[in-house]
Amino acid sequence: MNLDASAAALAATAVASVRAGQPLLVDGFTTWRAVARELLRAGVPPQAITWGAPGADLFSGAPGEAAHHGGDLLSSQVQAAAQEPSNATAPRPPRPQVPRSLMEMLQTAACYRDHDRWAFLYRVIWRWQQGEHDVQSPADPDGQRLHTMAKAVRREVHDMHAYIRFRERPMEAGAPHFVAWFEPAHDVLPQVAEHFVARMGKVSWMIATPDASVLWDGATLHHTGPLMSSAADLDDAGEALWLTYYRSIFNPARLNTQVMNSHIPSRFWKNLPEGALVPSLVSQAGLGARRIGQVEAVGRRSGRTIPIEAEMAQPERQLPSKLDECRRCELWEHATQAVGGEGPKHAKIMLVGEQPGDQEDLAGRPFVGPAGKLLDRVFEQAGVEREGVYITNAVKHFKWEPRGKRRLHKTPAQKEIEACHYWLEKEIATRKPRVIVAMGATALKSVLQTGSVTLKDKLGRPVRHGDSWVVTVYHPSYVLRVPDEASKHEALSVMVEGLRLAQELLDRPDVPEPPEG
Structure with missing residues (x-):
């Protein structure tokens, strides 16, 4: 009947x-x-x-x-x-x-x-x-x-249309070419089946659910009882290609997990092929991939370079009140975060480096990587307590270029040094240090506000700048890059002597500035 x-x-x-x-x-x-x-x-x-x-x-x-x-x-x-x-x-x-x-x-x-x-x-x-x-x-x-x-019910029909994923099966006589598994919240399988009959033509397919299944053989739609127990019964060799494509189009810079969860309810993720990738991609975005997601392949197109004076290159805009809000140059676009200074509020000695490195960019603190460990040795040999010194950088964002999976340091341009001097100037005005130790050429140019000064001319020779003495030493990363041991030992000695000189200038604030030449 x-x-x-x-x-x-x-x-x-x-x-x-x-x-x-x-x-x-x-x-x-x-x-x-x-x-x-x-x-x-x-x-x-x-x-x-x-x-x-x-x-x-x-x-x-x-x-x-x-x-x-x-x-x-x-x-x-x-x-x-x-x-x-x-x-x-x-x-x-x-x-x-x-x-x-x-x-x-x-x-x-x-x-x-x-x-x-x-x-x-x-x-x-x-x-x-x-x-x-x-x-x-x-x-x-x-x-x-x-x-x-x-x-x-209408929402469930829409969700099945959107989130059903067919897996391709080997061509076998009498077997469907594409198979999908879904766990609907309501009894909408018959309506959904009619949708795919009109959409997939004469290709054979099957949709299985925990309660029932539908099978389309290219001409007739068959309704049966449950034929599968989970999506684990499915296997698709071509799925790896889809997962590779999904990784390539995932943009961590535009990630919004709240919108993602509202658009795709959590009960659908477990049966989506890309569902296994999403947790790791979201985790990577939180660890820094969000900021570096716009690399050269999808970033701003290169244009014609127009020569212009550094001070004229800065647009007129409202001065930022917080370092994290700084947009005075383009370095913030590719950095994880801005790295401010660290140390006592009224420190008598201020150390100024060039810019944060890879580890500093991720940690949000200055000199915590290899250069920071070398700096600890310099403090120890010079007899100066690091906790009593204010340490900062001339440039607050990490400038880098990709080399495979690594981010390699790239020297800041003069316009970027000029743009970030706004923050260094505020630090100097707030702390009022009596001695500023400039580590490297970039720090020296930023402190003295001149692009013509050279590092070798100032090594070991303190100069007066405003109300402070300026002592010039090598940057710790330079000591790490020196190839031979003799040069490395000499560069390390210059840093140690520079810190000792800074301490002496505190004890003898009336030392006159040495004459030029």
Whole structure:
């Protein structure tokens, strides 16, 4: 007996079953509609009906599941209707009239998984027949629930269209070429199947869910019971290509996890191929990839270089109040964060380096990498306590260029030194150091505000600059780069003697500036 015949048989015996106190077990909207029509014609109120058995759903009529969902009761109702003699002469009430819009909404809401959905839908249609037409309005409690159920079903259909991922299978006789696994929250598989029939043409495919499956062989759509237990049963050799593409288009600089979670609910991620990549990509973005995501391949196009004076290259803009807000040059675009100075508020000695390195850029503190460890040795040999010295850099953002997976230091340009002098000047004005130790040529140019000075001319010779003495030494990274041990030892000695000289200048502030030449 086909579905229409089953629905007709149940409808014919529905009133008698209700009067006998038997539950009405339906296997879908078509059956429910036929049964509800007969109950309405007989004037049976909602409170007199028991619909179905606990756990029944739209797929309760699937092969192999009839016994579990009360199939024996369904068969007995069909057989009773078939054996009951019909009284053709008895007058029948007219069929109830229901508007198309309400019937379409009832059919959509019937896919909503709820233990009392059939009883609720019958209550809605009963109230309509009693003249309570506001039951279709969202302002009515039942109408609001009906609209909510229909909206949830439509959303689930949309989500299945968007988040189903077909895996390609080897070509085998009788087997679908593409297979997908999905875990829908509502019974929307039949509607979704029709969508993919129209979209995928004659290519064979299958969509499996925990409750049912649909199989398209290129000409006919087959509905069956569950055929798979999880997405782990699927394997696709071409999926690696998709994951490679997904990694390449993931832009950490534009990551917004809140928007990502709102657009794709978490229950879908576990069955998406790219779901396994997202946690690591988000973690990398938080560790610095967010700021360095715009590399040369996707960054700003190179243009024609126009010679211009450094001070004229700075745009007129409002002065930033916080270092993290600084946009006075372009270095912030590729740095993880700005690195400010560190030390006592009124330190008498200020050490000025060139710029943060790779480790300083990630940690947000000056001189914590290899150069910082060498600087600790210099402090120890010079007999100066690091905790009593204020340490900073002339440039506050890390300037670098990619070399494979590494970020290599790149010397700041003069316009970048000029742009960042705004912050160094504020540090000097706030701390008022009596001695400034400039480590390297970049620091010396920034402190003295001149581009013509050379490092060798000032090594070991303190000069007066404003209210402070300026002592020049090598930068720790220079000592690390020197190839031979003799030159390395000499450069290290220059740094040690420079710090000792800075300490002596504190003890003898009246030392006159040595003459030039």
